Amino acid sequence: MVDPGHLVLARKYRPRTFGEVVEQGMAVTALKNAADNGRVGSAYLFSGARGTGKTTIARILAKRVNCLQPKDGEPCGECESCVSIQTGTSLDVQEIDAASNRSIDNVRDLRENVKFQPMSAKKKVYIIDEVHMLTTEAFNALLKTLEEPPEHVLFILATTELNKIPETILSRCQTFAFRKVPLQIMQTFLKEICKREKIKAEDEALFWIARRGDGSVRDSLSFLEQSITYTEGNVTAEKTRELIGFLPTELYLKLTEKLLDPKSKFEEIVEPVHSVFNEGGDLQRFVWDYLDFLRAIIHILHGIDRPDFVGLPPTDIARLRDSLSATDPTKFQAIFDGVHNLLSRAYNLRLKNSYETRVLIEMELLKIKEKLARPSISGVLRRLDRLATAVDQGIPFSTEEEVQKTFLGTMVDPGSVPDLENKT
Numbered sequence: 001m002v003d004p005g006h007l008v009l010a011r012k013y014r015p016r017t018f019g020e021v022v023e024q025g026m027a028v029t030a031l032k033n034a035a036d037n038g039r040v041g042s043a044y045l046f047s048g049a050r051g052t053g054k055t056t057i058a059r060i061l062a063k064r065v066n067c068l069q070p071k072d073g074e075p076c077g078e079c080e081s082c083v084s085i086q087t088g089t090s091l092d093v094q095e096i097d098a099a100s101n102r103s104i105d106n107v108r109d110l111r112e113n114v115k116f117q118p119m120s121a122k123k124k125v126y127i128i129d130e131v132h133m134l135t136t137e138a139f140n141a142l143l144k145t146l147e148e149p150p151e152h153v154l155f156i157l158a159t160t161e162l163n164k165i166p167e168t169i170l171s172r173c174q175t176f177a178f179r180k181v182p183l184q185i186m187q188t189f190l191k192e193i194c195k196r197e198k199i200k201a202e203d204e205a206l207f208w209i210a211r212r213g214d215g216s217v218r219d220s221l222s223f224l225e226q227s228i229t230y231t232e233g234n235v236t237a238e239k240t241r242e243l244i245g246f247l248p249t250e251l252y253l254k255l256t257e258k259l260l261d262p263k264s265k266f267e268e269i270v271e272p273v274h275s276v277f278n279e280g281g282d283l284q285r286f287v288w289d290y291l292d293f294l295r296a297i298i299h300i301l302h303g304i305d306r307p308d309f310v311g312l313p314p315t316d317i318a319r320l321r322d323s324l325s326a327t328d329p330t331k332f333q334a335i336f337d338g339v340h341n342l343l344s345r346a347y348n349l350r351l352k353n354s355y356e357t358r359v360l361i362e363m364e365l366l367k368i369k370e371k372l373a374r375p376s377i378s379g380v381l382r383r384l385d386r387l388a389t390a391v392d393q394g395i396p397f398s399t400e401e402e403v404q405k406t407f408l409g410t411m412v413d414p415g416s417v418p419d420l421e422n423k424t
């Protein structure tokens, strides 16, 4: 069992030094060097997706510039200043959430506050999160401070939406883009955490957690935590997948095989829809995940087998390659187009409930099946290609009629139509 008194993983493993940050090498190196050389600017803007470490690194920088005894370019974590910043009690380091303090009055207060010297630290640090939420007037007021910043002030602005930041603000800040942590690096990181926490976890389980975490360390750790609790400390792929809502690959594989098999019954095709519906699953998500699955197949059949690229663990990739490599790849493209069409229709119709979604999915799957059963242009072309090869290799075709009979079926030879007009 998991120790109920343990710290939440995301908090416990929140980096406290530059060296502990996962990924973000460029930003971390640049900031660390600036601090080492005493050349920290007066305003930074950190942009990037949620959970990529923007405010974490802002806090580390705040500690670093105020630390009384930095060690190897890192904040010591022990001095009075580091401790007060770490515990959120420092009067000189303020974290402001712009989403709830977006008005001009908030920024006016800030501007008044900026004038005063720090209480005990070397620098007053203002970390303004979600800064894109500020109103235009508030941005203008902030700009005035950024244009003439007092010596003792450091601004760190953070945003998930860089495109919403006015050009005038951007030109006053040093900007760093924080990238999502790549899947494989996240998986390795999670493995290391499990080792330290003495948690048994299957690699594939960590793969799914990293995938669901979508580049965010915080989200990935939170999924890991949920999975540890759910699996009672034995993190298996099957249970983790269930917990975080990835349906088994087999389900999509079976659906695909049934769509491709001309002999399958309609009932077999709608069966997975029925089971997801019955278990109260999200059907729109089911359709989206199926589309993603088809993308994976198309990648695999084109020779791409990197798990981080395909989005599936190695075992699933091998299984899909074995099961589907003999099938004409254009058929998967046809299914993909059909499912994509289904998804956009579901979106455009703004379906109110899962029953409506179910009806739409069933009917669209039927259409896809019927379409696959019809001879396709590409099928005919492939047969022509085979014919051309046969001709090239000198395999004899006795007559033109035989070619017609074999490859073109219904095409009628004009010469064989009786000339009725000349009949007397």
Ligand SMILES: [Zn+2]
Pocket: 066, 067, 068, 069, 070, 075, 076, 077, 078, 079, 080, 081, 082, 083
């Ligand atoms: Zn310190």
